[in-house]
Amino acid sequence: MxxxxxxxxxxxxxxxxxxxxxxxxxxxxxxxxxxxxxxxxxxxxxxxxxxxxxxxxxxxxxxxxxxxxxxxxxxxxxxxLPGWVFGGAFSALALVYGGGLLSRVPLYNASRDAREKLAGLLPGTPGLRVVDLGCGLGGPLAHLARLRADARLLGVESSLLPCLVAWLRCLPRRNVRIRLGSLWSVPLQDFDLAYAFLSPEPMPRLWAKARSEMRPGSRFVSHSFEVPGEPPGQVIPVAGRPGARLMVWEM
Ligand SMILES: C[S@@+](CC[C@H](N)C(=O)[O-])C[C@H]1O[C@@H](n2cnc3c(N)ncnc32)[C@H](O)[C@@H]1O
Structure with a gap:
């Protein structure tokens, strides 16, 4: 890197x-x-x-x-041009991307293949707990919730509009909660699997958080962005942009 x-x-x-x-x-x-x-x-x-x-x-x-x-x-x-054009464009961008501006994480979605392969990484434990750190439009969570009615899922998202879309999308699923806020304020102790699809920027800090908070035996999965100097235990190529893959660390 x-x-x-x-x-x-x-x-x-x-x-x-x-x-x-x-x-x-x-x-x-x-x-x-x-x-x-x-x-x-x-x-x-x-x-x-x-x-x-x-x-x-x-x-x-x-x-x-x-x-x-x-x-x-x-x-x-x-x-x-009328003034509202500038205000409207700025507000739309802030609503969609505002939460990721300072952490340098834009919005893009995991492919269907990535969601399916992520589902294959869920441990069989009944009642397992999963968190999507920066859940975007909620695609992976909605998919996992459909497949695993016994699982309890949490999505945290810092941009208002994607958070609203994720909330609406997961509304029919009783086992998903969507929270507007920062992933840095989510304690990871209780989760069997933490999933993140962010950018290179927050990975060192996120890894330090996962290392200090996640329980032994739990799993940390990063979509496409590596942890510098920390080779994953498993790498699963997924469809999408070149180099897209799920990287899995057993904690
Ligand atoms: C690349 S998208 C991933 C969406 C989804 N997890 C997926 O796999 O399809 C990353 C999301 O993380 C959000 N994000 C960025 N920084 C964040 C933070 N500090 N706390 C919570 N969400 C954040 C962005 O707003 C964006 O929607």
Missing amino acids: PSRTHRPWPPLLLAVACQALAFLGLLAAAWAGLRLPPWGWLVAQAGLSAALGLAWRLPGWWLLWHLLLPLAAGWSLTRD
């Missing part, structure tokens, strides 16, 4: 800080007497924020974002 640059803040906050600092810098320059045509200010904002991003070693696509954002904002001001 490639080594990841350690930054004290999530890239999103650093990127916003770059834009804000560039804006303040240009404001100070204007106050000091600098005069530019309107497009000149936009280009200066794009260049300055990208330079700050470069200095903070933000990944390449954030630099592109810095270059494009002020120009797109300038373009949209010339279009005379």
Whole structure:
């Protein structure tokens, strides 16, 4: 796995800080007497924020974002778009992705094949307890609940809209609970199997949590994202994007 640059803040906050600092810098320059045509200010904002991003070693696509954002904002001001377009787009994105922004985990769904193979990993223990950490739209939970009426399942999801969809989807199943909140606040002691499909970012911390909280004999399953330096006991390829797999650790 490639080594990841350690930054004290999530890239999103650093990127916003770059834009804000560039804006303040240009404001100070204007106050000091600098005069530019309107497009000149936009280009200066794009260049300055990208330079700050470069200095903070933000990944390449954030630099592109810095270059494009002020120009797109300038373009949209010339279009005379109604204000609700911006508010609506921002709210929709926040409702779907807001919960995963700082933990750097977007929403995507496990394939049917992954759900079926996950079901095959459930221990036969009657009344077993399973948690989906970041349950998204609830696909895996709804599938497991249908197959194992005896199991007690919990899904925790930090984004409002996916959480609502998961709750509605699992409503007919009496053995599933869906909770809006952070996976970091869920104690893992009581679960026979903890499943996560997140991103590389939270894996080291999540593994430390699983190691310290899960009982001996329980199972930790990660969809596609490895734990650095901790080879899984079992790897099960699943349909989906290239490299999709379930990795299983016996605790
Ligand atoms: C890749 S999706 C996985 C969905 C589902 N578990 C599956 O396998 O199909 C990851 C989900 O985790 C959620 N998430 C990210 N950070 C979280 C956190 N700290 N606490 C709870 N959920 C989180 C995201 O909002 C996203 O819906």
